[in-house]
Amino acid sequence: QVQLVESGGGSVQAGGSLRLSCAASGYTYSRYCMGWFRQTPGKEREGVAVIDSDGITNYADSVKGRFTISKDNANNTLYLQMNSLKPEDTAMYYCAAASNKAFRKYGGTWFLSLEADDFGYWGQGTQVTVSS
Numbered sequence: 001q002v003q004l005v006e007s008g009g010g011s012v013q014a015g016g017s018l019r020l021s022c023a024a025s026g027y028t029y030s031r032y033c034m035g036w037f038r039q040t041p042g043k044e045r046e047g048v049a050v051i052d053s054d055g056i057t058n059y060a061d062s063v064k065g066r067f068t069i070s071k072d073n074a075n076n077t078l079y080l081q082m083n084s085l086k087p088e089d090t091a092m093y094y095c096a097a098a099s100n101k102a103f104r105k106y107g108g109t110w111f112l113s114l115e116a117d118d119f120g121y122w123g124q125g126t127q128v129t130v131s132s
Contacts, residue, residue, distance in 0.1 A: 002026045002121045004095045009126030016085050016130070022078040022095030022123060029053075033098040036069060036080045037116055038091035038128075045094065047114025049080060052101050058112040063089075085130045095123040 004027075008020040020036065035050030049059045049069035057069055068081040078095060102118035103110045 002097065004097060004121060004123035006093065006095045006123045006126040009093060009128045011129040011131065012085055014086055014130055014132050017081070017083045018085065018128060019082070020080040020093055020095075020126060020128075022080075024076045024078065024095075024097065027076065027097055027121070029099050031101055033101050033112060033119070034071065034078050035096050035112075035114070035119065036078075037094045037096055037119075038089075039094065039125075040091045045116045047116065048093070050112045050114060051078070052112055056112060058114060060114060082128070085128075087130050087132045089128060090130050091128060092125040093128050094125045097121040 003025045005023045012018055031053050033050055033052045036048040037045045038048050039045040047060055048063055049067055051057045051069045051071055066084045070079045096119035098119045102113035104113040104115060
């Protein structure tokens, strides 16, 4: 049974940094995607950053240059380093995993998917609040 447990959320002032962690268990696929999504009340869940089993990444335009996704295979942990945080980054952040790689076309080019529908496993979420 796949289990994803997020930690590291909290409150920070604009310009600050946070690092989210996601501890994965029961996840044994050799080809996979894992990622971070976020959601605010009344809005759809949006993809923030994803990484696949080969270390290929994809980021939402809104976080490029500020957020970095990484994984520690030895400890089955996924990370999201968030720098230069803005009030609009405030959301519940979810860790997600897929049992295979998923690709979508963005601007005519294939990239790792940032679509929530392509991910079947989800954590419970961790709140990030950025104040101005």
